[in-house]
Amino acid sequence: MRDKLNIEATSRTPAVVFDFANHHMKISGESYPEDVTEFYRPVFDALDTYLGKLGKGTCRFDFELIYLNSSSAKAVMMLMDKLEDAAKKGAAIEVYWFYDKEDDTMQELGGEFGEDLETAKFHLEKMPG
Amino acid sequence: MLAGQLMDLRSALHAQGVIFAYSGYVTEPVLSGVGEALKQKLTIDDADTKTLRSVFAIFVEQMQNIIRYSAEKAHQALPPASDAGALTEIRYGILTIGREGDDYVVCAGNLVERTDVPRLRERLSKIRSMSKDELKALYKEQLRSDPEQGSKGAGLGLMEIARRATQPIDFDFADVDDEYSFFALKATI
Numbered sequence: 490m491r492d493k494l495n496i497e498a499t500s501r502t503p504a505v506v507f508d509f510a511n512h513h514m515k516i517s518g519e520s521y522p523e524d525v526t527e528f529y530r531p532v533f534d535a536l537d538t539y540l541g542k543l544g545k546g547t548c549r550f551d552f553e554l555i556y557l558n559s560s561s562a563k564a565v566m567m568l569m570d571k572l573e574d575a576a577k578k579g580a581a582i583e584v585y586w587f588y589d590k591e592d593d594t595m596q597e598l599g600g601e602f603g604e605d606l607e608t609a610k611f612h613l614e615k616m617p618g
Numbered sequence: 619m620l621a622g623q624l625m626d627l628r629s630a631l632h633a634q635g636v637i638f639a640y641s642g643y644v645t646e647p648v649l650s651g652v653g654e655a656l657k658q659k660l661t662i663d664d665a666d667t668k669t670l671r672s673v674f675a676i677f678v679e680q681m682q683n684i685i686r687y688s689a690e691k692a693h694q695a696l697p698p699a700s701d702a703g704a705l706t707e708i709r710y711g712i713l714t715i716g717r718e719g720d721d722y723v724v725c726a727g728n729l730v731e732r733t734d735v736p737r738l739r740e741r742l743s744k745i746r747s748m749s750k751d752e753l754k755a756l757y758k759e760q761l762r763s764d765p766e767q768g769s770k771g772a773g774l775g776l777m778e779i780a781r782r783a784t785q786p787i788d789f790d791f792a793d794v795d796d797e798y799s800f801f802a803l804k805a806t807i
Contacts, residue, residue, distance in 0.1 A: 501650060521678050523646040556671055558678050559774035566761050591667035594675075594782065601758055 494535040502528055503554060509539050512546065516568075517553035520561040529564040536568065540575040547581040548572075552599070553616060555589060562598070569602050569609075576608035584609050587616045635723070636716040643692065643708040649681040656715060665722075672782040672807045673722045677715065679775040680726035680803065684711030688728035689798055718806065721784070727802040735791055735799050742789045742803075745780045753781050779805050 491509070498504035503518035514536070522528040540548075550572055557565060569584070576582040584606060586599035596613065603611035631639050637659065640652055656677055660670045688709035711728035730738065748756065757777045780787050788804040 500654070556675060558675065558682070559778040560682075562761060562774060562778075589667065592671050593668065594671065597754070601754065604758075 491535075494532070496532070505532055507532075507535055507539070512543075512548045513551075514548065515551040515553065517551070519556045520554060520564075521556070521558035522561070525560040525564055529567075533567065533571070536571055540571060540580070543575055543580045545579040545581070547583075548575070549583045549585065551585045551587065553587045554595065555592075556595070557598075565602065566605075569605060572609050573606050576606075576610075582609035583612065585612045585614060587614050590615045631714070631716075634714075634716060635718055636714045638715040639712075640714075641712040643710050644681055644684045644688075644713070645708055646685065649678065649685070652681075652713075653677060669722065669807060672784075673715070673724065675782050676724045676779050676805045676807065677713075679779050680713055680724055680805070683775055683803075684713065684726060684728050685709055687730070689731050689734075690729040722807045723804060724807070725802065725804045727800055729794060729798045730791075730801045732793065732797060732799050735801075738801065739789075739791065742776065742787065745776055746786050746789070748780070750781065753777055757781065779803070783807055 493509060494505060494507035496502070496505040498518040501519065502522050503516050503520045505516050507514045516532075550568075552565070554565075572582050572584055584603070586603065588596040588599055590596075599613050603613055638652065638656060640648070653674065657670070657674060660673060665673070686709075688711045690710040692708050692710075694706045709728070711726060713724070713726045715722065715724050717723070745753070745756075757774060760773050760777060763773075776787075783805040785806040788806075790802045792800045792802075794800055
């Protein structure tokens with residue numbers, strides 16, 4: 490397995506930095522890709538491979554999204570489901586959702602995703618600065 | 619003559635408070651380009667962050683609705699040597715962004731098949747009548763369910779528009795001929 494998945498941000502897609510060696514994943518920026526399936530496929534694949542081998546290990550996943558369109562919301566839900574599944578299998582998963590304090594819509598959306606996490610630990614926090 | 623005609627069109631838009639107008643075939647790069655200009659204009663207007671994000675979010679969903687669902691489309695068959703199933707397809711619609719008093723309004727219109735009108739009308743009436751809490755509950759339910767037949771997105775776009783809007787969404791249909799109706803959707807922020 491690769492040590493890292495590093496996808497640079499574009500105007501329509503978020504930066505994805507999966508640091509597998511340090512068990513720290515991060516998605517940040519804006520997400521309204523032309524083709525959501527095509528953009529998220531390698532992200533899902535990399536996370537599946539990593540979580541499959543995590544066992545009872547620890548993992549932190551940060552969402553720092555400024556804006557996501559409705560089809561990206563579905564992709565984020567699938568990421569959350571993968572993290573929850575891994576937590577149910579014994580991994581210690583910490584999910585952080587950072588929101589811009591100027592936009593309560595993203596805070597509310599984070600809260601809605603968080604409601605579905607039972608075993609993975611969810612944190613809803615303001616973006617620093 | 620030429621200047622007069624084009625100025626009349628511009629004046630008609632101005633009179634309705636329209637700042638941006640696009641009528642024609644819509645593609646994802648069109649969305650990107652108009653979207654960038656829209657962000658710049660909202661920044662120049664000194665719109666607050668939440669208004670800027672909401673106007674932009676509604677613009678994206680409205681444009682993607684045209685790209686995915688407009689019944690008015692042009693096809694170009696690829697040469698036989700290329701992927702047999704592939705067609706390049708572009709869809710036609712109109713989108714305007716404007717001001718009404720202190721509010722922003724994003725309107726989109728496109729043709730739909732008349733047979734789809736009752737289903738669409740029912741869905742929009744339901745969304746229009748819902749409170750923010752009811753919309754939130756339906757949004758979550760829809761997020762968890764499989765997309766409806768004929769849907770190319772997550773089926774969440776219309777709800778996203780209603781949630782981001784500060785007033786109930788407005789919609790209307792006008793029959794064009796036996797086969798098609800013109801569908802218009804207006805969101806106020």
